[in-house]
Amino acid sequence: MWRFSLGTVVGVMCCAAVSAQAQIVQRNGQYRLPASYNFVFYQEYPNAARSFYAAHFAHFGVYEVLLQRGPNDSAAMRALARQIREYVANPPKFEPPAEIIAPNWAKVAYRTGAAMDWTHMLHSQLYDILSDDRVLDKKTAGERAIAYYLSNAHSAFSTRGYGHAFMLAGGTWAERFARKYPEINGILWAYHWHHAAVYEALLEPDSTLRRRQLDRVIRVFTDSVLADPPTYMPLTAEVAPRFGALFPAAAHIFDNLHMMHDVVNDIMADERISRSAKGSEIDRMLRQMVYANQEWVIAPPLPASAHAHMPMAAMTVPTQLADGRWLPQGHPDASMPAMEHGDHQRPHEERR
């Protein structure tokens, strides 16, 4: 009896393996760049490091609630917002894995979740580099980390300055989530401010100043930014101009990550897109925004309405300086776009 049952089990498993071939999504995990600076940010500034974990929970928590409870369950979203605020006050000791926060969403949009995780890894490595006094040449170390990140080109976000293009004009779902759930959307945008502000604080020249600035950032974040969140998605270089000038490609990578978070929110919150179609629409947008495809992708022009509620700084375009360096989109010293409608998303070599 045992033998018959076990043979059946093995046979069924093999059949299932073959049938799984029809819908294969491979995991394709890659480990982060090994380096002596890894985890220095966590070790030196644990409160600042742990302050990110609620953001991680918020992003993936939103996806899971929208998938499991549907796009219109306001009560579930309010409950999630309360839980996020609890984690802001009392963050987990370690970063919770996305697949625990959003186990069902991970099955729908695995590639996008993996790209987000891969980019969070770059986030943390750049925090580590800026936190580690043993790393004297921050620029070289940062560019090595970015080069390694980009080598996983289908999970790396584009280095081009797409600004707000895809989240405002990528599809009919645009801005759906922000209109439906302004409270929790505000929390997410506040966290985008927080991520960039931490970079700027870490660019202080010594650890005492860094610690002081980080305390200030966390205080401003909880007392002010979270209480009165931004009304548009802040760009990294707007909030962190020194960081943006040092690593313009990284500033754009993080803006594109944040934009992808918004795009996923909108797709998940749009009841016109069926549950089964959400995954493919998210995949379609990911393909538009990854590094592997950036040479042929043309970002959609912003709708005219976007100009009304966005500050001037957010409208700047990537700008090349006389010495060849670039300032990323959103940088206060970057140029404003040409006035033709939509032109501000395109290359501006002609303006140099």
Added chain:
Amino acid sequence: MEITNVRMRKGAEMTMLLRLTAVGVMLTGFQVSVLAQEDFRSVDAGRPIRVEDAYPLKFLEWEWELGSEFLVAEGGRRGATGVLELKVGIARNLQFGVEAHPAWERVAGAASGGVEEFSTHLLFNVNQEGRSAPAVAFRTTLLAPGIGDVRREDVGLELLAIQTKSLSRLRLHLNGGYAIASDIDGGAYWISGLGFDFPIGLFSKSILGDLYLEVPTDRSDARVWFEVGTRLQITNVSVLDLGVTARLDEWGRGAANIGVVFGLSRVFGVPGLVKIPAYPNPRVN
């Protein structure tokens, strides 16, 4: 405790086990670069359950593991088994590992010990779990004779198909396979196991359990284990397992037994083995 598929010899003491434990302790100090324990849920055979999940290490991710099981059984039988393992993601979705399995047992005052076997494995993950399809992996393990009184005599081979399917946060792991072994090592047997893991909150704790069977092809009695345990992430890079285990088939024959299992693992990367491309000065406009 019965050390399966191993010819018992007399005269050995715990020395070998202690030496191997020392090697394990030395390994705990081995870290080229410590990185995040990114998949603290990863279920690994022997820590603290026998069932394996379908997910391999990431490409270029290294991990060492130390697992131990201490068992007492009716009639004064005592024993300890362990696993020392080093594994690495050698390609995307492909894991390679080497293991040593120390063992010690005392029955009726006579002790025997040594390394039951050395083994090496490849685990290939076919796919990430989808909305309907489970994650599927195949593992092949080559077993070689160890050292001392408890060593296996001949080379063996184990072929395993693994599925992982989640129901919200609960993950189920189904293992099925076949092991080839010479008669002196106990003969061939079928393998089947069903395990689970379930995270507790967001705070890097989980509970795990399994039911695991080995059914000899020579129609002798099946070996059946039941195990349950917990897993705790103790640092950004380390995970601790604690569990209890029992041989249900021996209980069924009136021989009470219970074991305690603990395990420790740590992940790391090796900088010299990672190729970093030159900065591509990527387009930003």
